[in-house]
Amino acid sequence: MNKVDEEIVEGILKRDLNSFNKFIECYGIMIHNVVTSILNKSHESQSIEECVDDILMCIWRNMDCFSKERGSLKCWIIVISKNKALDYKKKLKKIMNSVDIDNVKLNSLVDIEQDYLKEENRKSIIELLNNLSIKDKEIFIKRYMNDWSIEKISKDMGLTSIAVYNRLSRGRKKLKKVLSVGKEG
Numbered sequence: 192m193n194k195v196d197e198e199i200v201e202g203i204l205k206r207d208l209n210s211f212n213k214f215i216e217c218y219g220i221m222i223h224n225v226v227t228s229i230l231n232k233s234h235e236s237q238s239i240e241e242c243v244d245d246i247l248m249c250i251w252r253n254m255d256c257f258s259k260e261r262g263s264l265k266c267w268i269i270v271i272s273k274n275k276a277l278d279y280k281k282k283l284k285k286i287m288n289s290v291d292i293d294n295v296k297l298n299s300l301v302d303i304e305q306d307y308l309k310e311e312n313r314k315s316i317i318e319l320l321n322n323l324s325i326k327d328k329e330i331f332i333k334r335y336m337n338d339w340s341i342e343k344i345s346k347d348m349g350l351t352s353i354a355v356y357n358r359l360s361r362g363r364k365k366l367k368k369v370l371s372v373g374k375e376g
Contacts, residue, residue, distance in 0.1 A: 327361070
């Protein structure tokens with residue numbers, strides 16, 4: 192280990208901020224480059240600085256774990272940087288996956304709720320239409336649920352267009368009456 196690295200390690204062990212600043216000058220760019228090479232996706236790039244800060248704090252707190260007998264300071268820093276960045280990557284991937292799952296769950300719940308409400312509305316409408324004659328009910332379903340034109344209904348049922356209009360008009364009046372009675376009771 193060179194003399195500068197020895198001074199940096201000793202200074203950090205003594206909690207000397209000047210030594211730590213010198214450490215950042217010497218190794219900060221290298222740490223940043225290691226982290227950037229791992230956190231390279233767009234949703235990860237905003238976490239690079241946070242990860243670098245965590246690495247610096249980790250080294251500040253754990254300099255006593257460094258042993259020059261096991262390797263160089265540079266290799267130790269690279270290993271710590273790489274491991275922290277990989278941990279960040281896993282954490283971010285987990286967050287992104289849970290967000291996707293939550294959105295899918297939410298969308299599925301909304302779809303299920305909408306389908307349920309549509310089915311309930313359809314049942315309510317059919318129940319209401321049961322107050323009409325079979326022929327009038329058929330006209331209402333073709334006109335308002337299947338969106339058929341008056342001409343198509345009249346041809347299909349063998350009625351004049353005026354007869355279809357009249358049946359729809361009488362049916363609407365009857366349904367309004369049924370609905371107003373239902374509100375009162």
